[in-house]
Amino acid sequence: MSAPRTSYPSAQRAGxxxxxxxxxxxxxxxxxxxxxCARCGATLHVRKPDSIARTYxxxxxxxxxxxxxxxxxxxxxxxxxxxxxxxxxSGVVYFWTSGDWPLAVIVFVAxxxxxxxxxxxLTLLAITAQTGSRWRPLQRTRLYRGIExxxxxxxxxxxxxxxxxxxxxxxxxAEITAGPGAVAFGVVVVLxxxxxxxxxxxxIWDNIESSGKEHE
Ligand SMILES: [Zn+2]
Numbered sequence: 001m002s003a004p005r006t007s008y009p010s011a012q013r014a015g016x017x018x019x020x021x022x023x024x025x026x027x028x029x030x031x032x033x034x035x036x037c038a039r040c041g042a043t044l045h046v047r048k049p050d051s052i053a054r055t056y057x058x059x060x061x062x063x064x065x066x067x068x069x070x071x072x073x074x075x076x077x078x079x080x081x082x083x084x085x086x087x088x089x090s091g092v093v094y095f096w097t098s099g100d101w102p103l104a105v106i107v108f109v110a111x112x113x114x115x116x117x118x119x120x121x122l123t124l125l126a127i128t129a130q131t132g133s134r135w136r137p138l139q140r141t142r143l144y145r146g147i148e149x150x151x152x153x154x155x156x157x158x159x160x161x162x163x164x165x166x167x168x169x170x171x172x173x174a175e176i177t178a179g180p181g182a183v184a185f186g187v188v189v190v191l192x193x194x195x196x197x198x199x200x201x202x203x204i205w206d207n208i209e210s211s212g213k214e215h216e
Contacts, residue, residue: 012206017044048200055126058195063119065187070112072181079174087181088112111185114150118192121147125199132207144201151193 011018017028017035021042028046029035035044048054073085086094088111095104121143128135 012046017046019044047202047206048198051198051200051203052126052130054198055122055195058191058198059119059122059126062115062188062191062195065184065191066115066119069115069181069184069188072184073179074181074185076177076179077174078176085179088185115188115192118147118150118196122192122195122199125201125204129199129203134208137204137208140204141201144196144199144204147196151196 011025012028015028016025018025019037019040019042022037022040024037024039026035026038026044028044036042037044070088072087074088075086075091077084077086088107092104092108092112095101095107125140125144127133128140
């Protein structure tokens with residue numbers, strides 16, 4: 001694969017800044033004071049402020065909450081045969097062994113694989129952006145786009161739980177309630193969503209563009 005071009009015009013190099021709220025492009029005032037959009041009044045930033053630090057903060061919080069999300073029960077089932085607490089993983093095992101393997105796969109992908117991938121990818125992006133890495137910027141940008149697209153499907157799991165609750169209620173006399181793990185899981189989903197929102201993908205290209213300019 002050929003090296004990415006480094007001679008694209010960029011707003012930052014042209015001394016311009018775009019409003020994140022309405023899109024109006026204004027000349028950047030370099031006085032160190034807060035600059036507001038002339039059209040809508042929003043504060044203007046060349047890059048999202050403290051992008052990497054904020055991404056790290058939400059990532060660490062999400063990683064911490066990932067532990068109870070997987071260890072605490074997400075589902076409490078009580079029936080005439082007794083009661084049972086299920087974590088995400090024991091739920092997956094239960095669906096798999098009882099023959100509902102498509103459901104097992106959906107729950108595994110949506111609740112275990114996707115959040116873990118999101119955490120890993122965002123950590124990689126934050127570390128490489130912080131160190132000013134020039135490693136595969138195009139692929140890293142694609143990874144960011146990928147996790148942004150996946151983010152919309154993170155809540156899929158909640159639908160699966162809802163569906164299961166409805167099915168089990170319909171089929172038997174079991175009573176199913178959500179456990180504390182479900183709350184932790186919801187927190188993980190929201191925290192990783194905010195973490196990916198805080199990350200500014202333009203940071204991936206900044207070092208490449210500036211070092212590319214030096215060679216020109
Ligand atoms: Zn504006």
